[in-house]
Amino acid sequence: MTLLARLDRLPLSRPHYKLLLIGGLGYTFDGMDSAVVAFLLPSAKAAWGLDNGQLGLIGSATPFGFLFGAIAAGLLGDRIGRKKVMMYALAFYAVFSVVAAFSPNYEVFLGARVLAGAGAGAESAIIAPFLSEFVPAKRRGWFVGALAGFFSFGFVMAALIGRFVVPTVPEGWRVAQLITALPIVMLLWWRRSLPESPRFLVANGRHAEAGKIVSKLERDVEKATGQALPAVAEAEAQPATETPKVNLLSALKFLWSPAMARRTAVIWTVWFVITFSYYGFFSWIPTLLVERGITVTKSFEFSIIIYLAQIPGYFSAAWLSERLDRKHTIALYLAGSAVSAFWLSQMDAPWSITLAGAVLSFFLNGTYAGVYSYTPEVFPTWIRASGTGLSSAFGRVGSILAPTIIGLSAASLGFAGVFGLTTAVLAAGVVCVVVFGLSTAGRSLEELTEHGAPVKTAKEMTK
Numbered sequence: 001m002t003l004l005a006r007l008d009r010l011p012l013s014r015p016h017y018k019l020l021l022i023g024g025l026g027y028t029f030d031g032m033d034s035a036v037v038a039f040l041l042p043s044a045k046a047a048w049g050l051d052n053g054q055l056g057l058i059g060s061a062t063p064f065g066f067l068f069g070a071i072a073a074g075l076l077g078d079r080i081g082r083k084k085v086m087m088y089a090l091a092f093y094a095v096f097s098v099v100a101a102f103s104p105n106y107e108v109f110l111g112a113r114v115l116a117g118a119g120a121g122a123e124s125a126i127i128a129p130f131l132s133e134f135v136p137a138k139r140r141g142w143f144v145g146a147l148a149g150f151f152s153f154g155f156v157m158a159a160l161i162g163r164f165v166v167p168t169v170p171e172g173w174r175v176a177q178l179i180t181a182l183p184i185v186m187l188l189w190w191r192r193s194l195p196e197s198p199r200f201l202v203a204n205g206r207h208a209e210a211g212k213i214v215s216k217l218e219r220d221v222e223k224a225t226g227q228a229l230p231a232v233a234e235a236e237a238q239p240a241t242e243t244p245k246v247n248l249l250s251a252l253k254f255l256w257s258p259a260m261a262r263r264t265a266v267i268w269t270v271w272f273v274i275t276f277s278y279y280g281f282f283s284w285i286p287t288l289l290v291e292r293g294i295t296v297t298k299s300f301e302f303s304i305i306i307y308l309a310q311i312p313g314y315f316s317a318a319w320l321s322e323r324l325d326r327k328h329t330i331a332l333y334l335a336g337s338a339v340s341a342f343w344l345s346q347m348d349a350p351w352s353i354t355l356a357g358a359v360l361s362f363f364l365n366g367t368y369a370g371v372y373s374y375t376p377e378v379f380p381t382w383i384r385a386s387g388t389g390l391s392s393a394f395g396r397v398g399s400i401l402a403p404t405i406i407g408l409s410a411a412s413l414g415f416a417g418v419f420g421l422t423t424a425v426l427a428a429g430v431v432c433v434v435v436f437g438l439s440t441a442g443r444s445l446e447e448l449t450e451h452g453a454p455v456k457t458a459k460e461m462t463k
Contacts (some may be wrong), residue, residue, distance in 0.1 A: 003207070003214050005232050007198055008136045008444055013216055014224035016216035019134055020143060023127045024150030026090065029183040030120045031154025032161075033097065034062050035307075036176055037113070039162025043173035048106045059399055061110055063279065065117025066124070067396035071248070073122035074389020078246040082130035082385060083196045086123060087187060093119025094184035101177035121396065123168075125389040129376040133199040133384070134217070137444045141326055144317025144376070145369035152310035152365060159304040193363060199445070203381045206331070251386040255379075263378045264387070266436045269396030270330060271375075273429030274367045277337065277422050280402035281360060304356045310365040317366035327437035330370035331430050336363035338426035343412050345419035377440040377448055386443075 041055050069089065077085045091419040096116035103109035128144055135143045161179060166172040172438075190295075201210035222229055313333075321329040340360035347353045375386070379387030409418050440448055 001234075002249065003198060003202060003210050004444075004446065006218065007134065007214050007288070009230045009232055010136060010217065010221045011225060011230070012136070012139050013221050014386035015220040016143070018193065018332040019131050020147055022190060023131045023147050024153075025186060026086070026123050026127050027148065027150040028154040029093075029158070029180060030124045030320045032158045033093070033116065033120045033154070033180045034066070035155045036161055036180055037062055039166050040173045040176060043166060043340035044106070044109065047173075047174075050106060054106060054110075056404075058110060058113060061113035061116035062120070063396050063399035064282035065114040065119075066121030067393045067400070069118035069121030069123075070125035070389045070393040070396060071134075072118070072389075072395075073125040075248060075251065077126050077129070077385030077389070078200075078251075078383055081196050082126055082133075082200055083194050083381055085126045085385075086130060086194070087190055089119050089122035089126065090183055090190070091119075091121060091187060094181045095119075097177050097181035101174045101181070110268065112337055121392070125392045126385060128372045129379075129384045129388040132198055132373075132376040132379070133197040133445065137447075138442050140377070140445075141321035141329075141370075141373045141441055142318050144373040145321050146315060148369045148372035149311065149314030149318060149365075151368070152307070152314050155310055156304065163301065163304065198387035199381045235296060246386050251383060251390060254383060255387055255390065260379075262436060265436060266432055266438070267387075267391045268394045269299075269336075269374055269432045270369045270371055270429055271336070271391045272398040273432075274337075274364065274371060274398075274423055275395035276398030276402045277341070277426055278364050278368070279399035280406040280418075280422060281341075281357075281364065302350065302357075306357045306361045309361040313362035314364035314369045316362075318373070321370055322441060325439050325441040326370050326374040326377070327433050327439055330367055330374060330437070331434045333363045333370060334426050334430045334433065337367060338423045339431065341419045341426060345417075346414040347425070372385065374437075374440060377443075377445060378438055381445065406426055 037059060041058060042211050045280060046049060047057055073085050073089060093116050096112045096119060100109055100112035100116055103112055120440050128147060130139055131147060132144050161176045165176050165179070169175050195213045196209070198210040198213050201207070201213070218229060252261060317329055317333055320332070324332065337360060340356060340363055342358055344353065344356040347356050375388050406418050406421070409421050437446075
């Protein structure tokens, strides 16, 4: 009877849903932080007399910070533990959100936004691999997809703050950033409620600690369900132990080794495609609406409609990922995104643009639900956080490039050209995941990644 087989046979119940809520709230504030920046730019421009170049740097500050935060979180998560990184990242993000709110000048504001983005990126990169390690294989796709769905609540909240706080409250753009710093109060709850990942502990030889956590989770599940626990199945593989210490060089060497290169290439490509398309779309849609003759206020209202479409997008994909497999769900929603982007390229009227944009938002965010579920599943336990963090970081390169590339495309190709380009990028992602992607639904994390000889494989691949 192994610890991880005991963990995997537990039915989803109140203890798991508590973890879902804790991690989901983190994603809510991460989403709110990344989205609210678009609504702060006009106020920052007025406050400090900024030009468009300076505004562009502010717009890129959060994704730039995300990139480095995601890399750091992955590497640290595999060295010091998932829980510690998740909590420190939250505190780091909240502190610099407060600094940004009270910034006396543009330079301090820009630096604080980069550092707040690093904290948010670190938290965003660690939550999915951390909590996926608690969830039984048959429900992991739904759980992590639903977890990612909390991002949508953050985007809707950011749109509401941008519409009702920023323009109506004195110094509303500063108040908005204080609101995004509220998760600092969650630290007190998280410190008491969150256990460390048993898989991380087992992989690091800390079996006694892992045993206590699994035993407590078993008691909590039994109490919540009021039923005896299912029998323990024989584990097909165990996580690697005596693994190399993870650093950036060893992580990259392993991820691009012959045994892992295909998985890594698929995951990195999908992350780049979806993040490029997502940030390109959401950073430009208010401007494109204004160019179609509607007011800035109305464009914010239409943006709220488009943001609301994220919610069913995430949760429908979370539901489908258990039935179609993760790779097929990702391909379906990427294809839907490509069709929607082409549809959007043909629209002229504000309401038709909004409708097409809402459908595109639905499919883009559904893709994210699949990607967040899929990514932790393809990397071994000892390097799962690093693999997820580096994949997310590569995607952030797309978020940094997208506003500039799409801005240049808009000037030369026009509205149709912008979303024609997006269609082509998304179509490439569909082909990649369908042809080369790995099927993961219903398989344990160890079955997917350890291959029965984990210690030897892990060491040999990093020599």
